[in-house]
Amino acid sequence: MASNGNGSVALNGKGGRNGLAKIETHKKHINGICHDDSGPTVKAQTIDELHFLQKKRSAPTTPIERTQTPFATLSEEQRQRQQLNSISASLASLTRESGPKVVKGDPDKKSETQRVVHHDHHIAPTIVVSDSALKFTHVLYNLSPAELYEQAIKYEKGSFITSTGALATLSGAKTGRSPRDKRVVKDHHTENELWWGKGSPNIEMDEHTFMVNRERAVDYLNSLDKVFVNDQFLNWDPENKIKVRIVSARAYHSLFMHNMCIRPNTEELENFGTPDFTIYNAGQFPCNRYTHYMTSSTSIDINLGRREMVILGTQYAGEMKKGLFSVMHYLMPMRHILSLHSGCNIGKDGDVALFFGLSGTGKTTLSTDHNRYLIGDDEHCWSETGVSNIEGGCYAKCIDLSQEKEPDIFNAIRFGTVLENVVFDEHTRQVDYTDKSVTENTRAAYPIEYIPNAMLPCVGPHPKNVILLACDAFGVLPPVSKLNLAQTMYHFISGYTALVAGTEDGIKEPQATFSACFGAAFIMLHPTKYAAMLAEKMQKHGATGWLVNTGWSGGSYGYGSRIKLPYTRKIIDAIHSGSLLNANYKKTEIFGLEIPTEVEGVPSKILEPVNMWSDKKAYKETLLKLAGLFKKNFETFTNYKIGKDSKLTEEIVAAGPTF
Ligand SMILES: Nc1ncnc2c1ncn2[C@@H]1O[C@H](COP(=O)(O)OP(=O)(O)OP(=O)(O)O)[C@@H](O)[C@H]1O
Ligand SMILES: O=C([O-])CC(=O)C(=O)O
Ligand SMILES: [Ca+2]
Numbered sequence: 001m002a003s004n005g006n007g008s009v010a011l012n013g014k015g016g017r018n019g020l021a022k023i024e025t026h027k028k029h030i031n032g033i034c035h036d037d038s039g040p041t042v043k044a045q046t047i048d049e050l051h052f053l054q055k056k057r058s059a060p061t062t063p064i065e066r067t068q069t070p071f072a073t074l075s076e077e078q079r080q081r082q083q084l085n086s087i088s089a090s091l092a093s094l095t096r097e098s099g100p101k102v103v104k105g106d107p108d109k110k111s112e113t114q115r116v117v118h119h120d121h122h123i124a125p126t127i128v129v130s131d132s133a134l135k136f137t138h139v140l141y142n143l144s145p146a147e148l149y150e151q152a153i154k155y156e157k158g159s160f161i162t163s164t165g166a167l168a169t170l171s172g173a174k175t176g177r178s179p180r181d182k183r184v185v186k187d188h189h190t191e192n193e194l195w196w197g198k199g200s201p202n203i204e205m206d207e208h209t210f211m212v213n214r215e216r217a218v219d220y221l222n223s224l225d226k227v228f229v230n231d232q233f234l235n236w237d238p239e240n241k242i243k244v245r246i247v248s249a250r251a252y253h254s255l256f257m258h259n260m261c262i263r264p265n266t267e268e269l270e271n272f273g274t275p276d277f278t279i280y281n282a283g284q285f286p287c288n289r290y291t292h293y294m295t296s297s298t299s300i301d302i303n304l305g306r307r308e309m310v311i312l313g314t315q316y317a318g319e320m321k322k323g324l325f326s327v328m329h330y331l332m333p334m335r336h337i338l339s340l341h342s343g344c345n346i347g348k349d350g351d352v353a354l355f356f357g358l359s360g361t362g363k364t365t366l367s368t369d370h371n372r373y374l375i376g377d378d379e380h381c382w383s384e385t386g387v388s389n390i391e392g393g394c395y396a397k398c399i400d401l402s403q404e405k406e407p408d409i410f411n412a413i414r415f416g417t418v419l420e421n422v423v424f425d426e427h428t429r430q431v432d433y434t435d436k437s438v439t440e441n442t443r444a445a446y447p448i449e450y451i452p453n454a455m456l457p458c459v460g461p462h463p464k465n466v467i468l469l470a471c472d473a474f475g476v477l478p479p480v481s482k483l484n485l486a487q488t489m490y491h492f493i494s495g496y497t498a499l500v501a502g503t504e505d506g507i508k509e510p511q512a513t514f515s516a517c518f519g520a521a522f523i524m525l526h527p528t529k530y531a532a533m534l535a536e537k538m539q540k541h542g543a544t545g546w547l548v549n550t551g552w553s554g555g556s557y558g559y560g561s562r563i564k565l566p567y568t569r570k571i572i573d574a575i576h577s578g579s580l581l582n583a584n585y586k587k588t589e590i591f592g593l594e595i596p597t598e599v600e601g602v603p604s605k606i607l608e609p610v611n612m613w614s615d616k617k618a619y620k621e622t623l624l625k626l627a628g629l630f631k632k633n634f635e636t637f638t639n640y641k642i643g644k645d646s647k648l649t650e651e652i653v654a655a656g657p658t659f
């Protein structure tokens, strides 16, 4: 008996494993009529023919470089050649040959690897000076989820199909982003355009060092048997669509981006042309620590001038998503469009809400709402015409995920979805969402249409409500407060949340985090630029600001408990419906927040934090402590002016806690 590696077992001709007699089936011919109920036999003569019959040929799906010749008049062969030339150009070493020999298809499937690029005659012939130029680079171009599943399961350790059909993967040593390893090229343009220095996420590198890392990544990718290439879009606003190309080494990365970026249709792909931005993801390969500026073996490098990003030394897929988000935080403001780290949904009456907040505060959870249409869960643009999602998918936290509390997200975890770093039963493949053995940051990446009430296309009119989410582990911020414009700006610039570091080893002090614009890791310009745009837009379109604490109540972490999700949902419902706007309010001490006395479906007692603390003295001390942290954080912003109006700036500074 031989095992074929797939777990099935070859049987001998005499019968099954237990030596049972072969079961005979007799064809019964009565009155010349065949009563055999088995179907007709296959038309193939050989097993290869049978396999050939199984697959229908797909339409060509690679883009072409823009030429004078209209696409339609090209022969099939010319098309194929031009399509592959475009990819060859992306993968070119800039110091040696013009571009690698690119072939399409899986190197393991010989019949599919015939289409070699013969370099165009009008390109000067290059002399092959390296071994890498002699070999072929096989390109797996815009594969479908099914094809990517097969690639992942066959070639990537740690890839499995879960009981609901999702692809479970491991991201390797890194299970979260590495913001300290992010570098941005400082050149003549970006030197003046971008925000540099203290507090800025843009750690500088020079052009030359970027090229060193780029070459390292390209050489690594070309040394492989095959690379994955995704050509996709960012931004649902048709006027401001960005074409991105992602070159990566793992099926996991290709499927992740397939889900997270906007998927082009066949026609859009044929007319794709040259990408606006290219990612080289060589995440399995480290950067060289002898290289200037490198402080670890991980480096995520953005070069806005070259419109390229290089990833070395981390396989965490979120780097690609958030790297592109950083790029959008540069490109969009240049077009007077505001980019936002926010979720977004729209009600049946067309009322749009934005949900800002740092990681884990509830953007995905609260924007995914069965009673409303989901525009997006994480990255948006606000232009003159309204809001648009940047992405084509969602990226949900999975820790403690339950079908009961978050049914739409739970049910989206099915065939096509990438499930990162979760733990599952080795036999049933049932996922245990409570298990943090690999990481607490377990994630699911799925196309937005996996949410039943997704808004397609993912655009909407100007927002009516701007909800700032904070997970306050100190337990002193009210579950909801209504903000005036100055307060909204104050809290937007502060970007507060508080989480608890290592949860395993006993009770820890909550850690306050301040991240300007609720996304300091992704912004490229000074935070006040985005804040000014937000203020102007909110003013112009009459949006109301809200602060919602999705964190603790009745004491800090370890003493109180997290506000129940159903209560937060009721609060959000009251904001959407407009009923909260007309509630009775009272002002809190220190933070000066307007809190409602009643919200339908929520016990009134919880609306005022002090009520929930048994130790009132501890409450006051904790409140003052947090207020002090806010004040200290805001010091760096007091010298900046927001907008043309110095009146608003003064109001913003005054909108913080007073004590
Ligand atoms: N009252 C609450 N409100 C919102 N979320 C809650 C609440 N209580 C518990 N949670 C949990 O908090 C987490 C919120 O995470 P979510 O995925 O929405 O974060 P996010 O803001 O989208 O972050 P990221 O930008 O990292 O994706 C979820 O796991 C959710 O179940
Ligand atoms: O980017 C990630 O890894 C997850 C995310 O959405 C965030 O941290 O804001
Ligand atoms: Ca999210």
Ligand SMILES: [Mn+2]
Pocket (backbone or CB within 6 Å): 341, 359, 378
């Ligand atoms: Mn996010």
